[in-house]
Amino acid sequence: MKTSFFQFLKDIFKELFSNKVNFFFMFLALTISLITLNTIYSLGLSAKKQVMDSLASVQFGKDAMLIIAGGGRIVGLTTTRRDTLKLEDVEEIKKLDFVKLASPISIGTLEVSYKGIAEKLRVEGVLPVYVLANNWYPKVGRFINEKDLKTKAKVCLVGADIPKKFNIKNILGVKIKIAGQYFKVIGVLESKPFFGHHRWGERILIPLTTAQRRVFNKDYIEGVKLLFREGTDIKMAEKKIRKILRKRHKLSELEPDDFRIITPELAISVFTRTMRTINIFLLAIALISLTISGVIIMNLMYANIEEKAPIIALRIALGADPGKIVKHYLVMSFFIAIISGAIGWVLSIFLTQIVSFFTPLKPIFSGKVFILSLSFATFTSVTFTLMPAIRASKIEPAILLKTL
Amino acid sequence: MVKKLVILKNITKSYKTGKISYQVLKGINLEVEEEDFLAIMGASGSGKSTLLNIIGLLDKPNSGIYILDGQEVSKLNKKELAYLRNRKIGFVFQAFYLVPWATALENVLLPLLYRGNITKEDEKKAIELLKRLGLEKRINARPNELSGGEQQRVAIARALITNPKLLLADEPTGNLDSKSSQEVMSIFKELNENGITIIMVTHDPEIADFAKKVKIIKDGTFIK
Numbered sequence: 001m002k003t004s005f006f007q008f009l010k011d012i013f014k015e016l017f018s019n020k021v022n023f024f025f026m027f028l029a030l031t032i033s034l035i036t037l038n039t040i041y042s043l044g045l046s047a048k049k050q051v052m053d054s055l056a057s058v059q060f061g062k063d064a065m066l067i068i069a070g071g072g073r074i075v076g077l078t079t080t081r082r083d084t085l086k087l088e089d090v091e092e093i094k095k096l097d098f099v100k101l102a103s104p105i106s107i108g109t110l111e112v113s114y115k116g117i118a119e120k121l122r123v124e125g126v127l128p129v130y131v132l133a134n135n136w137y138p139k140v141g142r143f144i145n146e147k148d149l150k151t152k153a154k155v156c157l158v159g160a161d162i163p164k165k166f167n168i169k170n171i172l173g174v175k176i177k178i179a180g181q182y183f184k185v186i187g188v189l190e191s192k193p194f195f196g197h198h199r200w201g202e203r204i205l206i207p208l209t210t211a212q213r214r215v216f217n218k219d220y221i222e223g224v225k226l227l228f229r230e231g232t233d234i235k236m237a238e239k240k241i242r243k244i245l246r247k248r249h250k251l252s253e254l255e256p257d258d259f260r261i262i263t264p265e266l267a268i269s270v271f272t273r274t275m276r277t278i279n280i281f282l283l284a285i286a287l288i289s290l291t292i293s294g295v296i297i298m299n300l301m302y303a304n305i306e307e308k309a310p311i312i313a314l315r316i317a318l319g320a321d322p323g324k325i326v327k328h329y330l331v332m333s334f335f336i337a338i339i340s341g342a343i344g345w346v347l348s349i350f351l352t353q354i355v356s357f358f359t360p361l362k363p364i365f366s367g368k369v370f371i372l373s374l375s376f377a378t379f380t381s382v383t384f385t386l387m388p389a390i391r392a393s394k395i396e397p398a399i400l401l402k403t404l
Numbered sequence: 405m406v407k408k409l410v411i412l413k414n415i416t417k418s419y420k421t422g423k424i425s426y427q428v429l430k431g432i433n434l435e436v437e438e439e440d441f442l443a444i445m446g447a448s449g450s451g452k453s454t455l456l457n458i459i460g461l462l463d464k465p466n467s468g469i470y471i472l473d474g475q476e477v478s479k480l481n482k483k484e485l486a487y488l489r490n491r492k493i494g495f496v497f498q499a500f501y502l503v504p505w506a507t508a509l510e511n512v513l514l515p516l517l518y519r520g521n522i523t524k525e526d527e528k529k530a531i532e533l534l535k536r537l538g539l540e541k542r543i544n545a546r547p548n549e550l551s552g553g554e555q556q557r558v559a560i561a562r563a564l565i566t567n568p569k570l571l572l573a574d575e576p577t578g579n580l581d582s583k584s585s586q587e588v589m590s591i592f593k594e595l596n597e598n599g600i601t602i603i604m605v606t607h608d609p610e611i612a613d614f615a616k617k618v619k620i621i622k623d624g625t626f627i628k
Contacts, residue, residue, distance in 0.1 A: 007513065007522050014505040314501050317462055318562075319490025319518040321483040398454075398463035 012332050015311075019304060026300045027340045029293035030377055034344030037286040038365075038373050039352050044279045045364040046356075051268055060225075060264050063100075063232060067093075067241065068223040071257035080258040083220040084249045090224050092244055098232040103133035106211045107222040110179040112204060114166040121162075123178060123204045125211020125221075133225045136200070141172050141187025148207040152214055157187040161201030178204065179215055234263055290376060294384035297336070301329065301388035305395075313397040322393035329392055333385035337377040344377070345370055408471075409570060409601050410436035410459060415468035417454055428454045429465070430624035436603060438569070441596040443615035444605045451624040452605045453574060459603060460493055460572045461485045473569060490518055494563030498575035500555040502547040502562075508534060509543050512561045519566075526565070533561040537591065553584030560591055564600075571595065573604040577611050589614045 016023055060066070070082035090104045106125035111118055130136070131143050138157060148155055156178065163171040175182040183206060192200035212218060228237055238261050249258055305312065312325060320328075349365055356362050417429040428451045436442055446452040457463035458470065461477060470478045473492055477485070502511045512530040516522045534543055537557040547555055556576065563571055573592070577585035593614055596602050604615060612618050619626050 007510070007517055011503075011506070011510070011514075011517065018505040310501070311503055314503070315514075315518070316486065317460070317489065317495055318515040319486050319566075321486035321518075323483070324518060396463070398457040 008328075009331075012328060012335065015308070016332055016335060019307070022300050022304050023336070026297050026336050026381075027343070029296040029300075030290075030336065030340035030381060031344040031347065033286065033290040033293040033380070034341060034373050034377055035348045035351060036289055037283075037376060038345060038348030038369060039355070040279065040282045040286055041369055041372065042348065042352055042365050043355065044282075045366075045369070046362050047279075048268075049364060050362075060267060062234070062264055063228040063230060064264060065226045065228070065234070065237065065241070066223060066262040066267075067226070067245070068260045068262060069220065069258070071259050080256060082222075082258075083218070084258045085221050085223070085245075086219065087221060089245060089248055090221070092248060093224070093226065093241055096237075096240060096244075098228050098237055100227045100229050101129050101133060102224055102226050103127060103129045104208060104221045104224040105130070106208055106216055106218070106220075108211075108216050110215070113177045114168065114174070117166050119165060121202055121204055123156075123206060123211070123215070125208040125216070126205050127208050130205065133227060136192060137190055138187035139190040141185070143187060144205065144207045149209045152210045153207055154181060154183045154210060154214070155186045155207065156183040157189055157205040158185055159189050159199070159201040159203045160191040161199065162204065163188065165202070178206070181214065238263065290380050294380040297333070297381055298384040298388060301333070301385050302391070305329070305388050305392045309395055312392050312395045316395065316397045325393040325395075326386075326389045329385055329389035330382055333381040333389075334378060337381035338374070340381070341370075341374040341377040345373060348373075406437045406439070407474075408435050409438045409440070409473055410434065410603070411469070411471040412459070413469040413471075415455075415458060415465045415470065417451075417458065417463070417465050428624055429458070432468070432621075432624070432626065434619070434626070436601060438601055439596065439599055441592070441602045441614070441616040442604070443612035443618045444603065444621055445607060445609070445612050445618060446605075446621035447607065450621045452621050455621065456572055456574055456603070456605050459570075460495060461489050486518070490515055490566060492569050494566065494568035494571045496556070496559050496563050496571065496573040496576045498578035500547070500552070500559045500579070502555055502558055504547050507544045507546055508539060508550065508558045508561075511547070511558055512565050514562060515566050530561065530565055533564055534558070537561055551584070552580050553587055556580060556584065556588050557591070560588070560595075564595070569601060571600050571602045573602065575606055576604065577606070577608065585611065 067085065069085035071080045087104055090102050093099060094102045104127060108123050109120055110123045112121045112123070113119070126144065127149065128144055128146065131138075137143070139160065141157070143157065144155065147153070156176070158171060158176075163169070166176065168174055171185045171188060174185050176185060177183075183204075189200075189203075189205070206215065208221075212221075226241075228234070242257065242261060245259055246257065251258065315325065315328075352365070412432050412434040415429055415432040415434075416427065418425050418427040420426075432451075432455060434455075444452050444455065454463065458465050461472070461480075465478055468478065469476060472488065475488075477488060480488070502508075503514065506514070509527070509530055512533060513522055513526060516526050531543060534540065534557075537560060539554060539557055539561070542550060542554055542558075545554075547558070550558065556579075571592075576592070577588055580588060589611060592602055592604070596616075602615070604611075606612050621627070
C-alpha cells in the first residue's frame with residue numbers, strides 16, 4: 001500500500017504546527033480578511049434581496065412595468081412636457097394582448113388635516129384595479145369601487161401609519177380634510193415595507209375621477225403601472241409600448257420620449273446603485289486587506305523558511321529536488337488557506353448574525369460565498385507563498401551542511 | 405577486479421567573498437574502490453568538508469571530472485543530482501540533523517518520501533534497521549527525547565534506508581561522548597564489512613583508525 005501521500009501531508013502538518021506562533025499569525029491575517037470579505041458579500045446579497053423582495057411585494061416583479069409622465073430626466077428633473085400621458089393612452093396600451101392589467105395613477109402632494117393636525121402627504125388618484133396591480137389590500141374597510149368612480153365620490157383609503165399620525169383611534173367613517181375638501185375614510189391599507197422615496201404607510205388613495213376633476217383639476221395622469229401575462233418578453237413589450245406612446249404623442253424622430261418606461265431591472269439598478277458604490281468601496285477595502293494579509297503571510301513564510309533552512313537543506317541532501325520543495329510549501333500554504341477559510345466562514349456567520357441583530361439586513365450565506373472566500377484565501381495564500389517557496393528551493397545544501 | 409566507486413580527477417573549487425576569491429580545493433585526485441573505508445583528515449579550513457560536499461553531490465566543482473559509480477556527474481542539473489543522492493548516497497552529519505517534529509521512524513523514512521512512495525515493506529525495513537541499531541524502544545521517540553548517541557544511530561538508519569552504495573560521514577562522532585563514539589564507529593565498521601563503501605571526514609586520529617585507508621588534506625590538496 002502506498003502511504004507516501006499521507007506521509008507527505010503529515011510531514012507538512014507537523015512542520016506547520018511546529019511553530020505555532022508563526023502559524024497563528026498567518027492564519028489570523030487571512031481569517032480577518034476573509035471575515036471582512038464574507039461579511040461584505042453576504043450583506044450585499046442581503047441588501048439586493050431586500051430590494052427584490054420589496055419590489056415583489058408591490059407587484060413589481062419580472063412581469064411588470066411602470067410608465068411615468070415626463071422624459072429626458074437630468075438629475076431627477078424632467079426636461080420635456082409632463083402633461084401628455086392620458087387615460088386614452090392607457091386604453092390603447094390595454095389593447096395589447098400581452099397586457100394583463102393597467103393601473104393609471106394621478107399623484108399630488110397635498111395638505112391633509114384633521115382636528116388641527118396638518119401634514120403634507122402624497123395623495124394618489126387610482127382605479128379599483130390598483131389593489132391587484134400593487135398587491136395592496138385594505139386591512140379594514142373596503143377599496144374604491146366603480147360607483148365611487150362614477151360619482152366622483154369624496155372617499156379615501158389611508159395608509160397604515162395615517163391613523164397614528166392624526167391621533168385617530170377608529171378612523172373608518174371619519175372625515176379628513178384633503179386640500180380643503182372633506183373626504184370620508186372608507187378603509188385602512190395594510191402595511192408595506194418601506195421602499196422608495198415615499199412611505200407606503202403615509203399614502204392616501206382617492207378615486208381617480210375625483211382626483212382629476214375635484215382635486216388636481218387635470219386631465220393627464222402621472223403614471224401607469226402595467227402587469228403582463230406570464231412569459232412576456234419585456235424588451236419586446238417596452239418596444240411596442242414606446243412606439244404606441246410616441247405615435248399618440250406625435251413625437252418626431254428627433255424628439256426625446258416625453259415619458260419614462262421603468263422596468264424592474266431598471267428600478268433595482270436605481271435602488272441598488274448607492275448600495276453598489278458602497279459595496280465596491282468595501283470590497284476594495286476587503287481586497288486591500290487580503291493583499292496585506294498576503295504580504296504578512298509572505299513575510300512569515302520567509303521567516304519560517306529562514307528558520308527552517310537547515311531542515312530544507314537536509315531535505316535537499318536526502319533527495320528532494322527544487323520542485324518538491326516548492327510543492328511542499330505551496331501545499332502548506334493551501335492548508336493555511338483551507339483552515340483560515342473554514343474558520344473565517346464560521347466567524348463571518350457569527351459576525352453577520354450580530355449585524356443582523358442591530359440592522360434590518362439579513363445576511364445571505366450560500367455555498368457560493370463559501371467557495372468564493374475559499375478561492376480568495378487559496379489564491380492569496382498560495383500566490384504570496386510562491387516567492388518564499390522558490391527561495392527555499394534554492395537553498396544550497398552544501399553551504400548549510402558546513403555549518404553543522 | 406574491484407570496481408572504482410568514486411573517481412575525482414583534478415577537482416578544483418573556489419569561493420568568492422566580495423572581491424576576494426579563495427581556492428579551497430586545488431586539483432584533487434582521488435579514487436575510492438567499492439567496499440573501501442576511507443578517512444579524510446585535515447585541519448579546520450583544509451577543504452575536507454568542501455571535498456565531502458562535492459563527493460556527496462551537494463556542491464559542484466569549478467573544474468575537473470567526477471565519476472560516481474561509472475557515471476560522470478559534474479555537469480548534471482539539480483534534479484538529476486537530487487535523484488542520484490537519493491539512490492546512491494547516504495549521509496551522516498556531525499549534528500545528526502534530524503527533523504525535530506518527526507519521530508525516529510519518520511526520520512528514517514524521510515529519504516523515501518522523495519522517491520514517490522513509501523510501502524509497508526519500507527516501514528518494516530525502517531523498524532528492522534532501528535532494531536538492528538539498538539533503538540527498538542525508541543521508534544516513536546522524537547529527537548529531543550533521544551541521547552546524542554541515539555540520535556546519531558537514527559541518522560545512520562536514515563542513511564541506510566535507501567541501500568546506498570556510498571556512505572558519507574562528516575565528523576560523525578564530533579558531538580558524541582567517547583562511549584557513543586565507539587558504538588557509532590563499531591556500527592560503521594560492521595556496515596563496511598557488509599559491503600558499504602564509507603568516506604568519512606574527521607580530525608580525530610583515533611576515529612580515523614577505524615578506517616581501512618586514511619588521506620590527509622592540507623590547503624586544498626592531499627599530502628598523504
